[in-house]
Amino acid sequence: MEFKKICISGLGYIGLPTASMFATNGVQVLGVDTNPGIIEILNSGGIHIHEPGLGEVVAEAVESGNLRVAGTPEPADAFIIAVPTPFFEHDLGEYEGQVYKKADMRMVTSAAQAIVPHLRKGSLVVLESTSPPRTTVDLLVPILEGSGLKAGVDFYVAYSPERVLPGQILRELVENARVIGGLTPESAQAGSDLYATFVRGEIHMTDATTAEMVKLMENTYRDVNIAIANEFSRLAERFGVDVWEAIQLSSLHPRVKILSPGPGVGGHCISVDPWFFVESAPDLSRLIQRARQVNDAQPEFVMSLVHKALGPDLTGRKIAALGLAYKPDVDDLRESPAVEVVHLLTKAGAVVKAFEPFKPDAKIAGVQLVPTLAQAVADADALLLLVNHTEFHQMNVEVIMTLTPARVLIDTVNGWARMDWVREGFELFRLGVGK
Numbered sequence: 001m002e003f004k005k006i007c008i009s010g011l012g013y014i015g016l017p018t019a020s021m022f023a024t025n026g027v028q029v030l031g032v033d034t035n036p037g038i039i040e041i042l043n044s045g046g047i048h049i050h051e052p053g054l055g056e057v058v059a060e061a062v063e064s065g066n067l068r069v070a071g072t073p074e075p076a077d078a079f080i081i082a083v084p085t086p087f088f089e090h091d092l093g094e095y096e097g098q099v100y101k102k103a104d105m106r107m108v109t110s111a112a113q114a115i116v117p118h119l120r121k122g123s124l125v126v127l128e129s130t131s132p133p134r135t136t137v138d139l140l141v142p143i144l145e146g147s148g149l150k151a152g153v154d155f156y157v158a159y160s161p162e163r164v165l166p167g168q169i170l171r172e173l174v175e176n177a178r179v180i181g182g183l184t185p186e187s188a189q190a191g192s193d194l195y196a197t198f199v200r201g202e203i204h205m206t207d208a209t210t211a212e213m214v215k216l217m218e219n220t221y222r223d224v225n226i227a228i229a230n231e232f233s234r235l236a237e238r239f240g241v242d243v244w245e246a247i248q249l250s251s252l253h254p255r256v257k258i259l260s261p262g263p264g265v266g267g268h269c270i271s272v273d274p275w276f277f278v279e280s281a282p283d284l285s286r287l288i289q290r291a292r293q294v295n296d297a298q299p300e301f302v303m304s305l306v307h308k309a310l311g312p313d314l315t316g317r318k319i320a321a322l323g324l325a326y327k328p329d330v331d332d333l334r335e336s337p338a339v340e341v342v343h344l345l346t347k348a349g350a351v352v353k354a355f356e357p358f359k360p361d362a363k364i365a366g367v368q369l370v371p372t373l374a375q376a377v378a379d380a381d382a383l384l385l386l387v388n389h390t391e392f393h394q395m396n397v398e399v400i401m402t403l404t405p406a407r408v409l410i411d412t413v414n415g416w417a418r419m420d421w422v423r424e425g426f427e428l429f430r431l432g433v434g435k
């Protein structure tokens with residue numbers, strides 16, 4: 001199939017790079033976003049997210065005349081939906097006394113509804129948003145068939161999960177293997193033809209529900225494995241062991257690869273997607289639910305480390321929280337456990353100044369963010385490393401000594417080389433180290 005014009009709904013971390021990639025490969029693209037602020041920024045030549053190289057690619061796409069942006073869709077040969085699928089904050093489910101989170105699919109619903117008037121015979125609709133199993137078949141198709149056309153007969157429908165790594169999105173969009181699940185084999189083929197425009201990795205075709213499960217299984221696998229690492233960090237502390245050393249030694253086993261513990265699991269994928277399984281089949285996903293609970297409780301474990309370093313009463317203690325992103329070297333603060341730790345510290349009476357180098361001007365309710373490292377550490381009693389940004393783990397000890405009176409370091413990510421700091425008179429408390 002040939003695609004001359006496509007319409008992409010949702011211009012965030014996924015939709016904007018994808019739109020630009022199609023546009024720079026010769027396809028006419030209309031990018032659609034319901035946030036007028038984003039449309040305004042893009043129309044004035046800027047971008048609203050931090051992703052290396054993205055500004056240049058968007059500029060190239062706009063200059064080529066192939067990328068336009070608007071608030072509503074238009075008729076197109078293909079439609080891609082890449083809108084958020086968060087969970088509800090307050091609308092919780094319950095199964096046998098265990099509470100679980102439910103997916104908020106309202107943005108997928110409204111993006112699909114907006115496409116309906118523009119659907120034509122032979123169009124293709126691809127859902128990219130991470131979704132609970134059977135979303136394509138049970139939610140998307142009935143909405144699209146509101147057009148009077150029959151899915152799989154008059155138009156094609158596919159699900160294609162996105163598995164790019166923030167920070168490397170542009171390279172991974174092209175190089176990663178892509179899974180395309182069609183409502184019918186013809187739909188999968190249409191999806192494959194579409195992405196072949198720029199994807200150089202292998203394209204694997206399957207059915208829509210398998211493709212949905214593939215994405216959820218990938219992230220759930222990682223979540224459960226991080227949960228075991230986090231549990232190991234607690235056990236190591238109990239038994240007087242250094243978990244980082246123990247993990248390194250365990251991983252010498254040829255069939256063992258233990259992930260790293262830390263302050264918890266965040267971001268828009270790994271901390272969210274496992275719930276989509278739990279919601280869809282709570283009776284069959286107890287391990288997955290337990291892993292989520294372990295990871296969500298890890299900020300509390302960080303609090304016990306802070307108490308170990310600063311004593312039982314944190315009232316008035318000044319703490320410089322270094323990093324708020326959910327992982328190193330990205331500006332994404334969504335579901336970040338670092339933010340949760342700052343909230344817990346503040347609740348315990350500590351005075352926290354947080355510094356996030358990738359988003360120094362971020363606004364988070366209840367968090368005092370400062371724009372420079374120097375301001376964060378200036379009058380601190382302790383420095384708390386929450387994210388292993390390169391800038392932090394390469395921090396120069398001599399320089400830091402001139403910026404702060406603090407001589408207590410709390411490291412939740414094994415980012416600081418112990419001896420470098422201890423030699424200069426710092427006391428270092430590391431997560432998962434009971435020695």
Ligand SMILES: NC(=O)c1ccc[n+]([C@@H]2O[C@H](COP(=O)([O-])OP(=O)(O)OC[C@H]3O[C@@H](n4cnc5c(N)ncnc54)[C@H](O)[C@@H]3O)[C@@H](O)[C@H]2O)c1
Nearest residue numbers: 010011012013014033034035082083085107111129130162
């Ligand atoms: N960010 C990632 O690394 C990543 C990786 C894999 C999968 N995903 C999945 O991709 C989907 C999109 O994630 P994202 O990170 O790009 O989200 P995002 O929040 O960065 O961007 C989504 C955009 O969609 C817009 N939007 C909301 N409702 C809309 C509607 N009805 N019509 C048009 N636009 C609408 C929002 O204004 C926002 O700009 C999610 O399901 C996410 O789980 C994300």
